[in-house]
Amino acid sequence: MADDLARRALPYWAEAHALARLLLRDRGRAYDVCQEAFARLAARETDDPRRDVRPLLFRVVRNLAIDEQRRAGAISLESRIASTGPIADLRSPDPAEEASRREQVRRLERELAALDPVWQTVLYLRDGVGLSYREIASVIERSEDVVRVTLHRARRRMRTALGATEERKCS
């Protein structure tokens, strides 16, 4: 049934928007991309109503975001870093610890912004959304082995960034 896919995907609107925003670094363009993605889902016929719609939704969003990036021209590393999104609401009982965690989040966001879009997508889909390797593979249209290796490398880089924060904290 037409519209059914979009209806089933609606609970994941926020996750889809966050992915588009991660890739485009622009809230408004992310909104437009998501709107277009849902319009495309609405026009498709449902294959299996029991199947998880998220991989399909994220694949459409990712592809549209890449198209949008190409249309708008490549985004420079500097602009990606400069337009890094807001910090997370991390709570801690100790003000000093809280400040340290804020610094950690900022550092992570800077590192994330500097990553290759495929790395960003894989990290987000695993640690932000919780998709399986297989589902992530279907989103980025690569093999599970690629997902595993990409995830490992991306996390190692993030861990290094966190480590630097810890070192600064100790010094």
Added chain:
Amino acid sequence: MTRPDSDRLDAYVDGELPPADAADVERAIREDEATRDAHAALVATRAALGDVFADAIATAPLPPASIPGAASTHVRRRIAWVPWLTGCGIAAALAIAAWIGTSGRNAAPEPVDAPSTPKSLLPRDVVARAAKEFRSLRDAELLVTMESAAIDLLKALLDDKKPEDRKKTRFFFRTRVQSPDRFAMFTVANRRDPMPVFGEDASGSDGEWRWSYDRENAEVVRYPADGPAPAMQWSVKSSSVTKSTTTFDTDNGADGVLRCLNFGFLEELEANDPHLVYEETTGPSDERAGRRVFRVRRTDKADEWVTDAIELTVDPMRDRLERVRFDVRLTVVSLISFTVDVAATNRGFTKRDFDPRRYVATDVTVRDATPEEIEKARKKDK
């Protein structure tokens, strides 16, 4: 025992290993210190990334109403902004609100220029449902924004001695409330900031103690929360203020914060008071974001309202009140505008979230009130 390589450890924490392989990794974590450290670092990295991503998800805008099912389907979204006022600043704002409320209530309402949007439910019903839902919130975070173009006039009226605030025209206060007896209010730098501005206002109660930051002496003094003293009380010292005491009633959860502004109107909205006039003022951008905006005016008993009209923003998908906005006027001039946003609900706060040490700088002393101070406070309460 074989030490697992790092991508295998990744697969383990992601739950992607077969049970037998996972058991091997678990044994290595138990027996090998280096593996244990690597595992801990990996878990910490994932948690930190998860926090960053969770924030991006939480701040996503609502889907457009044009998506099939968007008008009726529950969308998983946490509203990430909320406002409110604390301590002296709040007391000041409340004093002004109460005072102005008695003198500016006859001001004419602003014209409504946006067209009403026909929907299946009447505005009155949408607002009543949202008000009911809001009044039932027992664990919530609100953000109060207080804006005033006439801030110098306010400061002069209050004889405020904070020169650093003279240039400010906008103040943000975050309020965490958990019924029956916990709350915390603190100043934040901007709408997005979850952190208090140390050295500014902060006050609260963790159920056992009510506390307040004393900026002049750079200390927090805790008073027992039981006995005759309410969980929180501001004394408004002005001969012009008829309601001289405002009590933050934590029994009422999120509604207690609005009531603190002499603003017990939600009950009336819920009860469909026939003297209230509802107008829908949803504009194109609200429509796009899936919100509905209503303006409610009352046609009688104006003196029971701080002002004569209130604007309410409702998320119709969840019957959720997202924002309440009203102006306090001096005749036709808006003196202060209050915006109360529902930032989050069901946060699952713990006692730790209401500990004063979270909201003041590390060098601030936190001490218990002396028996003499407690006695003095009790007399003051009476």
